Amino acid sequence: MSKTFKTLDDFLGTHFIYTYDNGWEYEWYAKNDHTVDYRIHGGMVAGRWVKDQAAHIVMLTAGIYKVAWTEPTGTDVALDFLPNEGKVNGTIFFPKWVQEHPEITVTFQNEHIDVMEAAREKYATYPKLVVPEFATITYMGDAGQDNDDVISEAPYAGLPDDIRNGNYFDADYHRIKK
Numbered sequence: 079m080s081k082t083f084k085t086l087d088d089f090l091g092t093h094f095i096y097t098y099d100n101g102w103e104y105e106w107y108a109k110n111d112h113t114v115d116y117r118i119h120g121g122m123v124a125g126r127w128v129k130d131q132a133a134h135i136v137m138l139t140a141g142i143y144k145v146a147w148t149e150p151t152g153t154d155v156a157l158d159f160l161p162n163e164g165k166v167n168g169t170i171f172f173p174k175w176v177q178e179h180p181e182i183t184v185t186f187q188n189e190h191i192d193v194m195e196a197a198r199e200k201y202a203t204y205p206k207l208v209v210p211e212f213a214t215i216t217y218m219g220d221a222g223q224d225n226d227d228v229i230s231e232a233p234y235a236g237l238p239d240d241i242r243n244g245n246y247f248d249a250d251y252h253r254i255k256k
C-alpha cells in the first residue's frame with residue numbers, strides 16, 4: 079500500500095502488521111471508528127486473538143492516529159500510529175496476573191470472556207507491567223471497514239508471511255480458502 083494517510087477515513091479499515099523493537103509481532107485492524115480486531119504472533123502472549131474490541135480512535139493531526147482501550151483481562155493499551163512513517167508507538171499496561179499467567183489469555187478471547195473476568199478477580203492486578211515500545215510496520219492493507227475476514231482464525235506460524243507474500247487475501251480482501 080503506498081497511499082499517504084491524511085484523514086481519519088484514510089486510517090479506518092486499514093490492516094497492519096508490525097514488530098515492536100522488543101521483537102513482539104502484532105497484527106491489528108482498524109475495523110471501524112470504535113472497534114478493533116487483532117492477532118498476536120510473537121511475544122509474551124503470542125497466540126492470543128480478539129475480535130470486536132471497543133476502542134477510542136482519533137486523528138491527532140494529519141496522518142497521526144491515537145487508539146486506546148481497556149480489555150476484559152484488565153490490560154490497557156494506548157497506540158499511536160504514524161503510517162506515513164511506517165511506525166507505531168505502543169504502550170501496554172498488563173495487570174500482574176497476565177504477566178504471571180499469560181497462558182490464560184492465549185486463546186480466542188471472544189469465546190472466553192468469563193474466564194478473563196474470573197482471572198482478573200482471582201489474581202493480582204498490581205504492580206502492573208508497563209511495556210512502552212516503538213514498532214516498525216511490515217505490512218499495510220486496505221481491508222475496508224467491518225471486514226470479518228481480516229481477523230478470522232487463530233494465528234499460526236507463517237501467517238504474517240502469507241499475508242505479506244499475497245497468499246492470504248483475494249483481490250476483494252477476503253480470505254483465500256485453504
Ligand SMILES: C=Cc1ccc(O)cc1
Nearest residue numbers: 104106116153155168170
Ligand atoms: C493487548 C493488545 C494489543 C494489541 C495491539 C498492540 O499493538 C498492543 C497490544
